[in-house]
Amino acid sequence: MDLPLNLLFTAFLILAAAIDGAHADAMVTGTVFCDQCKDGQRSLFDYPLYGIKVTMACANSNGQITMWREETTNWFGTYAMRFDGAPDLTGCYAQISGSGQGSTGCRAAAGPAQSVRLMFRMFDMEMYAVDSLLSQPAQPMSFCSRSSTPVPTPGTPSRPPSFQLPPVPRMPPMPPLPPLPPAPPVPFLEASACSHEIWTAPEYKCYWKVVNPDMKVASVFGLLAAQKYGTDMTLREGLQGRGDPYRTLLREAITSLLNSYNSLLFPYHTLGVIQHMSLALMGSQQNVLLTALRFKRANSGSGNLTCKFTACK
Secondary structure (H helix, E strand, C coil): CCHHHHHHHHHHHHHHHHHHHCCCEEEEEEEEEECCCCCCCCCCCCEECCCCEEEEEEECCCCCEEEEEEEECCCCCEEEEEEECCCCCCCEEEEEEECCHHHCCCCCEECCCEEEEEEEEECCEEEEEECCEEEECCCCCCCCCCCCCCCCCCCCCCCCCCCCCCCCCCCCCCCCCCCCCCCCCCHHHCCCCCCHHHHCCHHHHHHCCCCCCCCEHHHHHCHHHHHHHCCCCEHHHHCCCCCCHHHHHHHHHHHHHHHHHHCCCCCCCHHHHHHHHHHHHHCCHHHHHHHHHHHHHHHCHHHCCCCCCCCCC
């Protein structure tokens, strides 16, 4: 056998061994929202709920439950369930099974169950997603639109006798109004991207509004992050990571999460940061590096955005 065939055969054996040794598992992710208007669908008024118990069940053709799993949503209303062996979950469904402390005022009723959808499958690794689950309050909020009942039309009164009004004197022209002062800028609507060095600087600590530096990485990013980084690491510690690809990914993911809260025009929205982080942790080290690089490019502004921070008073 000549040299090219030897090399091709060796590469085939290495690839087969790598695929055979890959750990097969499946991941199911989703989000729970508070349906404030009780309209049964997502709207601008809905917000994610934490502490909500979500149950996923799979039944056979006879209606018997063959697989069952329960998880609790994190601070961002997301949950993740991991299954070993990459079972087929296309016939399963997820629903809200219990409320927690984060659902105060929005736990009177649970929306319908949602089916589990396969997003992709590669090398016995599967990724499933569930459409948003809804939890509803007892009554819709006051700011929700209501259907108005028609007011009965009163009877037509008899018309009074017509008469002609005297001419109205012409009013002098009004003086021009002074120009309005420019509206103050709204920080959340400004395009801004700040690096992790800026977020860790003490003079900008007032910009930590939604999360605080002492929150745990596991409670923010979910189960996969807890398995990789442990349950004791804080966001402050995660921002100090360097050298190791996984620590670099965590540092840039935390920075992107903070930027997504600070600016509506940041390239990644909050749930997108968490989902990209989870997908990277499920993939290879190359995926980890690529995701960290994309986060870092967004945090540096990609050549278009700058950091709009001013020192806290």
